[in-house]
Amino acid sequence: MLTIDQATYDAIIAHAKRDHPDEACGIVAGPEGSDRPERFIEMVNAAGSPTFYEFDSTDLLQLYKEMDANDEEPVIVYHSHTATEAYPSRTDIGLAMEPNAHYVLVSTREHSNDEGPVEFRSYRIVDGNVTEEEISIVATLS
Template structure:
């Protein structure tokens, strides 16, 4: 289960909308050894594309430093789908396998294809997609 603080959920959805027409991306972090997400770090989509995302390398390193300094663990990678459902595409699966071969991270996808954004979460390991339940906590 992925537990999102209410303000983090709002930040993630707002970042996805602000990224239009391109996909938006970012990183989520929380206390070490905990499934709570307490921080969202927006990261520039270096691909500048409406169909793919690539976390900006320099911003990614800065987020890692900040998370370490705050004793937080990176929990998930977030990106938006501008015209498709909140389900990993073949490209998402390929990229997750290359970026996170041990399946340590979760992948949050915000779909913007409908008027109401939809947020879902997955684990991707060895090409296998497993949905993770998401709760938003006030």
């Protein structure tokens, strides 16, 4: 189960809506081994595409250096789908290299960047196997 605070949940959705019609992407880091998504990091989709996301390699390297220095790891790796459901594509599955991470997908296909609900789902992706998990949204992480 993914436990996420309301502010981080809202920030992920806001990023997905703002970047629509392109896919948005980012990471939420937390203390190593804690499974606590604490530090929201909005990334740039270097692909600038409505059907594909790619972290900028220089930005990603810098982020991993920061996380390493802070004893952090990626707890959530998120991106949006702009025209399809919030389910990992074959490309998404192939890119999933963090076995401990929650892979969050947000679909903005119904309301794009307008007001209205989005589809927000979380998965574990390990060795190409996709397992959807429950999400618990809390006021604050305690």
